[in-house]
Structures are given as C-alpha cells and as structure tokens.
Amino acid sequence: MKYPCLVPKRLCKTDIELAFDQEGISEYGEPLGQITYSGKCNYQDKAKTILTTEKKLVEITGSALFPGDICPSLPVISAGEAIVFGTKRCILQGTKARNPDGTVNYTEVLLV
Numbered sequence: 001m002k003y004p005c006l007v008p009k010r011l012c013k014t015d016i017e018l019a020f021d022q023e024g025i026s027e028y029g030e031p032l033g034q035i036t037y038s039g040k041c042n043y044q045d046k047a048k049t050i051l052t053t054e055k056k057l058v059e060i061t062g063s064a065l066f067p068g069d070i071c072p073s074l075p076v077i078s079a080g081e082a083i084v085f086g087t088k089r090c091i092l093q094g095t096k097a098r099n100p101d102g103t104v105n106y107t108e109v110l111l112v
Helices: none
Strands: 014-021 034-051 056-067 080-084 087-098 104-111
Touching: 014 087, 034 080, 056 080, 080 104
Parallel strands: none
Antiparallel strands: 014 034, 014 080, 034 056, 056 104, 080 087, 087 104
8 A cells, every 4th residue: 555645745845955973883983974865855944932040042943844764774863964044953853754564754854
C-alpha cells in the first residue's frame, strides 16, 4: 500500500542548507564528519518571549518540513546547523515521521 505524503513538494519553496552532525567516532578516534543537504523545504518561523530576572529575551525558532527522508544514512537527526534566509541557526531536534510500514513519510527539523 502506498501512503500519501503529508508534506507535498509543491508546498516546499524555501531554500535551505543543512549540515547534520554524525554521532560516534571513526576508527582513528576522530569525530565523524558532517552530512550536508541542500534543497527546498516548507519553513515556518516562530518567536517566543522568555522572561528572565534581569530582562526580557526573545527567542526565534523555526521548523522546516521536508517530503521523505532527507538523510537516510542517519537513523536519527540530533544536531547540526542550518542556513535559511541567509541566517545561520542550530538544529535543536529532528523527527522522521514514519508510515505504518516503516518508511519515512516526512522529515521535520526544529531550529533555534
């Protein structure tokens, strides 16, 4: 059975560049290199205000949605960097939403 894609390609119009950090070390004890992705996504910005004892802090966050699995070599997306609208942001969390048969329907990356 073929499952419908919940993030259609026709809605992905924002250019984005991602660099995912791999977990683990190489056979020489060095950290593994980054895996890069460049393409289009459906991007949504959010801003929230955090009140501290000294002052007010505004934190801008965003979420990027991609159809399918953008990084099949990584089982989970946990860290990295993104460049969207010319601004560099850190990857807070990655989610691979799966169909009942185990295939990846869409990928969501949360940015800070």
